[in-house]
Amino acid sequence: MIVKVIAAIIAVFLASQTEAAAGDNLKEFGLLCQLVAACETGMPTTAAVDKADISDVLDTLVAINLSSADDEFFNRNFEEVQGHADDGNYTKYKARWKKLKANTLKRKIGSSDELLQRLPDNSLRRHVQLEALAAIEATQAAQAQLPEAKTAAQINEELKAVLYGADQQEAATESGKTFGTNGEAACGNDGSADNAAGRSLANDLVCLCGGNGGNTPAEGCLHTGATITNKFTGEAAGATSYTEIKGKCLHKDGVPTVSVERLTALASHFKTLIGVHAAGTSAKNYHYGKGGAATCSAANQEGCINYKHQLETANRGIQWLKTLQEAIDDMRKQQTRSAAIQQLESKAKEEERKVLLAYKQAQAIASLASATAAAQGAQSSKPTKEEQNKCAKFDKNETHCPPDSCDYDKKQNKCKPKSGSESTAETTGKQAGEGAAGTGPNCGQYTDPEKCAKAQGKQKDGKKSVCGWTDFIDRQEKVEPKFFDSIFLVNNKIYPMAAFFMSLVSFEGLSLNFMRLIKIYKNSCFDIIL
Structure with a gap:
């Protein structure tokens, strides 16, 4: 009996395992x-998941590079092919250079259109170009190192x-x-x-x-x-x-x-x-x-x-399971690439910001220096008290009013200093020292302090040399003025070059610390503007 019961239980159990x-x-x-x-x-x-969106950044960097290029390069006809067959860089960028020149270097930066004007021909322009070239190289190198992945x-x-x-x-x-x-x-x-x-x-x-x-x-x-x-x-x-x-x-x-x-x-x-x-x-x-x-x-x-x-x-x-695993592996690689793309885009934006800031600082320095020079020139054109007294003693005495330095005003019967107090000889001497058409010394050509200090040309009044030199001690975050003779006159106050840089740490909402500004000029020979 017991055996039959056990057999029945087993039968029920097996049925429960097999019946539908x-x-x-x-x-x-x-x-x-x-x-x-x-x-x-x-x-x-x-x-955006598969490809880095940095074309606009590269266009801006190329535009700034072009705006700071030397005149011989900037004035080229970029449609020319002859002589550039082996120049991969020329072939790669000539169409972009041509388009930028035709569009007057206009670039969309942020939410506004920016007109990138040509920078003045001085040593600072070369520094801006080097900044742009370095940023282009760094951005393209980072782009080339993006990990491969399927789209x-x-x-x-x-x-x-x-x-x-x-x-x-x-x-x-x-x-x-x-x-x-x-x-x-x-x-x-x-x-x-x-x-x-x-x-x-x-x-x-x-x-x-x-x-x-x-x-x-x-x-x-x-x-x-x-x-x-x-x-x-x-x-x-x-x-x-x-x-x-x-x-x-x-x-x-x-x-x-x-x-x-x-x-x-x-x-x-x-x-x-x-x-x-x-x-x-x-x-x-x-x-x-x-x-x-x-x-x-x-x-x-x-x-x-x-x-x-x-x-x-x-x-x-199982074939579909193997294919699914391959897809999962490719998704992981794609995620790694996507993260790298996001980092690249952030880095590219930072490079653009740095180069744009260097460009704006160069533009600001040129504008302020030009305005200051004009103001100083206007000040120097006014006759001094000594010159006024020298002529005034001959008021009402046209006969003895010295014609070489004074003019006689017959209506007012006054002997007055000539307009423009510099003599012809003085003017000629300054032009000879500065170069043709008053272009000034080419200080940017010198690469060491000794040659910079011995630059040929007429020195500005009160200056020890034609050109000035700055030296930057890297990694110590301090400036050592090995040869630091240049000053700027701003708002009737005299500022050393370093102090003038300090006044530019904020420009149009873009800020940069003092060390960044000085680095633009590290190991540089520059024109003594004033």
């Missing part, structure tokens, strides 16, 4: 549905291959593309021979729920009474069967953004469900889905896919 029940494959079906939805959604294909569009093609098979962007009915030729070939049968199980996610979905007879497979994936109209009878019917089954997924709406983490989690969960229904039956150790028999053939029984051949054959594996 609606919804037995609900978990497996739901997971495949989530994978389908994720692969169909794909990654966003915005250009979002290319990764989405991989995800389509997960769904529909290698190189397929939609479900195909041709042989060997998306589905197996029949139920046995598509679903793995007993796993003893090569088959199409795992060829595509679409193939495995119809094996699990499609069936080629009644609706038992549909009930296993869904619920009692569930039906599938388009049965999976072979590859010719695969696409329509897949479309109908996919339409019964419960995860059609509100699909979250596709991510490495989500796809990795789904792939890991999928692998844990292989063989969970084996219940001691070794033939089912590689089954995905409960299955009504030891073989998987899309018959009228609870569906399954047998991956025995794929998982026991060296270097084979």
Whole structure:
């Protein structure tokens, strides 16, 4: 009696493990549905993710470089080809240089249009050009070092291959593309021979729920009474069967953004469900889905896919799962590249800010120096009290009013100093010392303090030399004036060069510390303007 009871219990237990029940494959079906939805959604294909947006920054840097170039280069005809065949830099930039010149160096910087004017021909202009060239080189070098990665569009093609098979962007009915030729070939049968199980996610979905007879497979994936109209009878019917089954997924709406983490989690969960229904039956150790028999053939029984051949054959594996892993790896690389692109764009903006600031400072120094020189010239043109007294003593005495330094005003009967107190000889002497047309000494040509101090030309009044030299001790953040003879006159006050720089630490909302300003002039020979 006891033996019979035990036998009955065992029979009931085994029956509960093998008999079909609606919804037995609900978990497996739901997971495949989530994978389908994720692969169909794909990654966003915005250009910013794949490519650095620094063209505007480079255009600004090139424009500032051109605005500070020497006259011989700036005045070139950039349509010329002869003589530049081996100059890759000329070939690369000539069209951009031509366009910038034609547009008067106008650039869109921030929210406003900026007219980048030519800087005056002095040693400071060369410093601005060097700043621009260094920024262009640094930005392009950083761009060249961006890690390689597939684009979002290319990764989405991989995800389509997960769904529909290698190189397929939609479900195909041709042989060997998306589905197996029949139920046995598509679903793995007993796993003893090569088959199409795992060829595509679409193939495995119809094996699990499609069936080629009644609706038992549909009930296993869904619920009692569930039906599938388009049965999976072979590859010719695969696409329509897949479309109908996919339409019964419960995860059609509100699909979250596709991510490495989500796809990795789904792939890991999928692998844990292989063989969970084996219940001691070794033939089912590689089954995905409960299955009504030891073989998987899309018959009228609870569906399954047998991956025995794929998982026991060296270097084979489940093809769509391998493609999914490749896509996940490419997404990781793409994320690394995207982060590097963001860093590059920030660095490029910072380089643009630095060079633009150097340009504005050079422009400000030139403008202030010009205005100060004009004011000083106007002041020097006024007659001194001594000159006035020298002439005034001959008021009402035209005969003795000295004609070389005074003019006699007959209407007022006054002897007055001549307008422009400098004599012809003095003017000639200054022009000879400064160079033709008063261009001033070319101090920028000197590269060491000794030659700078011995520059030829007439010295300004009260100055020890024609040119001045500054030296910067790097990494110690202090200025050592080895030869520091230049001054500026601003608002009737005398300022050393360093103090004048200090007055420019803020210009049009752009700030920079004193060391940055001095670095523009480090180890430099410059014109003594005043």
